[in-house]
Amino acid sequence: MKNFCCIVLSFSAIFFSSIFPAASRTAFSSSLSTGDSYTEYAVSTIADSLLSKADVVVRLDSSLVYCRGTSGYSMYSKEVITIMNRIGSEYADFQIATNRNLELKSYSAIILDKNGNVVKKLSKKDLQKTQLSQAYFDDYTTWYLSKPYDRYPYTIITETSVVQSNGFFSFPQWTLPHTPGVSVERSVYTIYTPENYIFNSKAINCAPEFVASKDGDRNVYTWKFAPLKSPEREPFLMPVEKRIPTILASPADFNYYGIPGNASTWEEYGNWQMHLLVERDELPEPLVAQIHALTDKLSTCYDKAKALYDYMLFSTRYVSIQIGIGGLRPMSAKEVFNTKFGDCKALANYYISMLKEIGIKACYVETGTDCIDFPCEFATPSSTNHAIVKIPAEENDPLPDGDIWVECTSAYNPFGYIHSKIAGHDALCYYNGYAKVEKLPRNLDSLNRTVSNIHVTISAKDSTLMEIEDTYSGEMAEDLFTFGDLSKEDMEKYLKNSLDLPLAKIYDIRFSLTGDRYPQFKIKFKASTPTYGSSSQSRMFIPLSPFGLSAYKLKKERHAPIYVETGFNRIEHITMDIPQGYELEGGNVNQQMGNGFGGGNTEIKKEGQQIRILVERNVSSGTFSEKEYPQLYKLYEFLRKQGNKKIVLINKNNNTL
């Protein structure tokens, strides 16, 4: 489902004509109630270039926003989408979340067969609605319709209208669903504003035709997109925000829930948001006493902050309740103390309030798990969906490693560790009296590291025994933060899966998680497996490493730029005791390769009845031109072959068929 459908609707012809100027009515002059045929939307009228590789063809995606000033807007949308097959069926689904400020005024749809004949009509009464919250509780009602038809190909024409009142931050974001499998034939976005109404707009990842005109006493701004054929399905695509054609538009002045503000810059928006944090930090007496009991005997700022963090993790839990302005304003520290739960905003505010009690200055930080870089000039809370805390080094006692960024909602995240869902993302930090966009730090690729020391004893008749010692650092350790909370059975299952040895017995598991900002997870365990590798009548075929060393088989061609989100290092030192009478077939091996995308190294050396193996692989994060793709292909071919490589042991006493 394209994002846009979550916000947008279309229009009812009657409602529309009553409030719109004549020129705009012409632009949106369709009616779903007349005619039994729309031959212009027959599948045969779609250009071959748009049909190629498309599961969905967006024939028309148009919306018109009629802005009433800071109080709100009405939005009328018409979508005509041809669903070519079952894979594309979700694009016929409809969903919108409304609340007391966003009303769904009308909905109507018709479904056409492949020749453009009307086969089904839908109205608002056909929509289902639910208040079932995505968070623990919120005040939204979701209207939805899924799978309206099943005979492919078919076309659905949807017209909707919504009215936003009580203020807004930004106009609905116009996003073209230009993803693999989706072609777009025509797309138009129009905004009507009062005269002298100031707003900013920006086209991202696209260059649409833009026209500014007048219609009576209204300014009219229109963006039109040329046809776009379905892009290729490829791995390592750029993040959505850097790939999908988008129009952003935000008014300079806004008034949200009766609170006026300005969003011409992120800093201005921050000033508005700061008002929502005022007077949320009062602490009840018992908590004040508890804070002092926990921290008074500690000497450093770091230790005190950590002690309060540990206390918060132990005594609270994450529960998301979003009601009204509460979607932006945190629950007070007092409420969190009384209930011992809160969402990210509430827990961040609670933690800051506790720090304040002992003189540690900390700031509230908004960031986005879905947004790496905030769009410049477009300050809007829709880019953020998470709150954390920053303890600035320059405003507190010297901190050993500079600023501390604290995630407050996870019971497992080590103190000060910036997890991969937000690392490297933009963040809006609320200092005392001003707000500022900063970048959350991200680990260097070299700190995302796994080092394994493995001793394998191969037997010709009995089970293979292994002693394994792994150290996972940085982002490589993230999946293991919760390891200690797994049941013994699940720990064993996890290790068996990571070894790709379903029949193994895992025992003597010992592990530790150390370090806060640079966590290290160390684990030692033993494994015994009746099957390891395979054997023929006189040979044994042993994997290079007991851990599955897989790598994609990449296509040879590339169309889009390359984005590698996470870089890492993996090093395995393996010592293998081989059974008496067996030899290493093929002799010693020494293979290396490396380029800008990373590298790999394989060394196999026989020493007496032992084989010593070194496996290294590293991948670099970053953005690369598609022209550099042959180098990535080369790296992955090396890694794939490395993963498939087997140590072949031949029985010298029985080596003929």
Place this chain on the structure above:
Amino acid sequence: MKKIFITIAVLYACISNAFAADDITTDENFKFGKPTATEFSMTSYEGDADADAVILYDNVLIHYIFTSNGDFKQVRECISRIKILKEDGLRFADVSFMLYNSNTLKSVYSGITAYSFNTDANGKTVKTELKKSSIFKEKVDDNYSLIKFTIPEVKVGSLIEYRYKVTTDDIYNIPSLSFQASVPTLYSSAQLYIPEFFRFRKDTWGYYHIDVQQGTDTDQIALGGGSYYTYNIETVKMKAVGIPAMKNEQFIWDSDSYRAHVDFELQSINFPNSQPHYYSHTWGDLFESLAKLWDYESNLKISNPLHDKLAPLLSKAETDEDKMRVALKVVQENIEWNGKFSIFSRNPKSALKEGTGNSADINFLLIAALHDAGLKAIPLLFNPRNRQRLYMYPSLDNINCFIVDVQLDPGKHAFLDATNKYSDINIFNPLLMVDKAFPYGDNSGKNPVNLTSLTSNTIRSTAMVSLNPDEENTFDIKRSTVHTNLAAYLKNNEIEQYGSEEKYIENEKETSVTMPVEEMKVERSSTNVKITSKMSLTFEDDGDMIYLNPLILPYSSIWSPNAQKRVYPVEFQKTGTEEIKTIFAVPEGWEIVDMPKPLRISACNNGINAMYTAALNNNMLQISFSYKLNRVMFTPEEYNDLVIFFKSINDTLNSKIVVRKTN
């Protein structure tokens, strides 16, 4: 079933011992808001060290009240006491339950009370009560609302307790009562007090013992003027002690069928001075109810709305098989399934007009088409495999689907379902292949139909492998695979998932990792799918040796059971045979120096068997592999045999053929 129960009873005894009987809170010693010292001090549960929480006490009380309006209402009171042992157990602090409301039936909740109990630094117990502001109501749809509350002050080590009451006009339904959860349950009980006017059948499910005691009591209705009407009450007291957590296992269609729970179905309503109403007391009653309540007979007897399309095809159909096939085809081509199973049809003809409908809409149309073709066709009723299994006795609540039973010569039947365009005679969605299905109108209910193995389902592959004379280090592989019957149905549907045959082929070409597909051709019908392909295998030049898979072709569809033990049966999707034959022309200058050992293995009374051979004749290596599943269900006692069986096959399939250059 009896054998399984004995095994479980022993397990139950072991688990019960882990928490001393005296420590368990029961109906007799339970006091709301007053957990015991043992419950407070509990930090783990010996019976299941992995448990993230333990349900210490759980009780449901269901009774009926007679209101001043002269109506009965049903009251359900629920109480739970839970110990949180690990972080994941915190989910139990978020409690929710559903309320049903319609124009005619109203439900209200009341009396939500909840506490958390913690110990402070001084060892003193701190009791925190739920505030009303933490109770939320969400309207899920026009009829259902979700009531939610989140208990305050809950952390690892907390003990939580809550109760609530639901009062409803819906007196004819008693909700299913569960005695088993995702965490261990030390004590779970329920008491039901049902006025004599309502008779419910109780169906007990699962692998663990639920003690059920039934008795009678009396109650009175004040008639005014100091007189009373006295009536009997059926009392049902149920309890289960030491029930382990319900854990997920692979290869189970519906884990709820194995969960310890009790279902209730209304059998009769019999008020004084009123005509009694009987519901599904016998199969005859069930069919009668069905016919009356849902206008079933008129659905069964509709004229064929597809007659004009069927008639020309019927004129060419000679045999009953031909007639069935054309009737099926006409329905398949004119209406799409909306993904919903049902026994109710709003109106088959309207659904046809819309071009889409549920399984009942579609199969009623199929019955009409078959009648039009002069064949006798009736619904065959059952529950899909992913819903609760059917008992032998009649229960309308548990029947959610039907397909069509075509009665041919005496004793000869064919089964059809038109919800999928690739179904055929006796070939349809594996979800519908149940072991018990009941023919509509067979009032004895003694002739259930087993649909699990109606056809012989095979996948046969042959491959010719030869050295590519033009490219160094490359073998050419020409492969042909024929999927038959249900295997064809599954392959057809797999291809459908890609949107088109072309996209399927494109995907095969793009995603094949070890053996790039160069050419592929697909020929298919509903009973046969033949795929011929040309692939190339580029081997790494590792000295003078090449190591090939035992089948040379990639193969990965064999299960590797990874659990040490099995509690519930293993349920496979379908019976059938897979055969692979590969012929490898060993090129001049090469020799085979090593091969896997031959394998011939059978397990579970030949419920499953497999074979692998590789033989070298005149430089032609002939490889043969077959794997046959003769039934779909295997008991937990057979699990160990399955583990050994699959280990043997996997050992062989993981082995290598070693080829060496001789010059």
